[in-house]
Amino acid sequence: MTVDIASTYTGPFGMAYVPVTERTRLVNDPHALALIDFTEGVRVPDGTSDFAEWLPQVGGLPVCEYWHSTEPVAYERRGNFHLARTSELLFLRLMWPDTGRVEEDAQVVYAELMTVLRAEGYPHLVRVWNYLPRINAEEAGHERYRSFCVGRAAALEAVRALDDARLPAASALGSCGGGLQVYAIAAREPGIQIENPRQVSAFRYPQRYGPRSPSFSRATLKRWREGVHLYISGTASIVGHASLHETLESQLGETLANIEAVVGEAHRVEGLKVHTPNELSLIKVYLRNPADAVATEAWLRERLGKRLPMVLLQGDVCRSELLVEIEGAYF
Numbered sequence: 001m002t003v004d005i006a007s008t009y010t011g012p013f014g015m016a017y018v019p020v021t022e023r024t025r026l027v028n029d030p031h032a033l034a035l036i037d038f039t040e041g042v043r044v045p046d047g048t049s050d051f052a053e054w055l056p057q058v059g060g061l062p063v064c065e066y067w068h069s070t071e072p073v074a075y076e077r078r079g080n081f082h083l084a085r086t087s088e089l090l091f092l093r094l095m096w097p098d099t100g101r102v103e104e105d106a107q108v109v110y111a112e113l114m115t116v117l118r119a120e121g122y123p124h125l126v127r128v129w130n131y132l133p134r135i136n137a138e139e140a141g142h143e144r145y146r147s148f149c150v151g152r153a154a155a156l157e158a159v160r161a162l163d164d165a166r167l168p169a170a171s172a173l174g175s176c177g178g179g180l181q182v183y184a185i186a187a188r189e190p191g192i193q194i195e196n197p198r199q200v201s202a203f204r205y206p207q208r209y210g211p212r213s214p215s216f217s218r219a220t221l222k223r224w225r226e227g228v229h230l231y232i233s234g235t236a237s238i239v240g241h242a243s244l245h246e247t248l249e250s251q252l253g254e255t256l257a258n259i260e261a262v263v264g265e266a267h268r269v270e271g272l273k274v275h276t277p278n279e280l281s282l283i284k285v286y287l288r289n290p291a292d293a294v295a296t297e298a299w300l301r302e303r304l305g306k307r308l309p310m311v312l313l314q315g316d317v318c319r320s321e322l323l324v325e326i327e328g329a330y331f
Ligand code: 3EB
Pocket: 130, 170, 171, 172, 202, 214, 215, 216, 233, 234, 235, 236, 238, 318, 319
């Protein structure tokens, strides 16, 4: 194999950004949990390709996310979900056609997600990605992101999965096409929630940000049989519960301070080996304006160094005043 990904992570799996030119080689790799191509969708060895992220890469060599397992992977279909299974985890993904009623869509998708992962014996969500088109647009008198939060919370509540302490790390971004796309990692044993001391927990945001607060934690720390991972949620220029700053550079500064706080908290409370953002395995940057890509990458490289793997995607942050959101992971 040309990409020595196994040496880049501990525990049962990891992810690396690999050149898209590697995809045809990797598509038949029995250790691939998923290959996520930002322009052309996920390709996994079951031959399906109905999942497209629709968050185009802005700048840099075209790459895809290569999710790799130390164990060989079993591929299955359960209802609307595609599953990739190992002894410790399920990688689930779904593309739900946009119906123009995102509250209902989110409720249906999350109800099925919870049913599937419980039936399969991996009842604990540890990381979720949510992508939906027109995230800041109005629909039926409400912003689509807020309606998404309502549907998600209703589905989780209905199956008693809305306890604050069980909410997973997540990202929610606006895509420029496709439907409601969800991909998630679920485990047999729960992860540990990490919150950010600089921010009000999103699940406790006041009502002014929407009728149902967002159902996610700032990060999940997961102790696998071998190796500890940290999954950091989409992180933006929010302090307390308020959005701060108008300029890109100030928002980047506050976002990085938030990521630093989350990594620091994981280090302090749970003894995570690393304690600064430049020690993460990788980050992913979402930009509202593709024109900000060059300045953003330069700003981040200056602070995080040349070596940290990063990809920049065009994606709308769920608060319309925010220009940038960054997620990261330590594998
Ligand atoms: C925030 O901190 C920014 O609704 O799942 C970030 C990550 C955000 C996940 C979600 C929302 C979500 O409130 C927005």
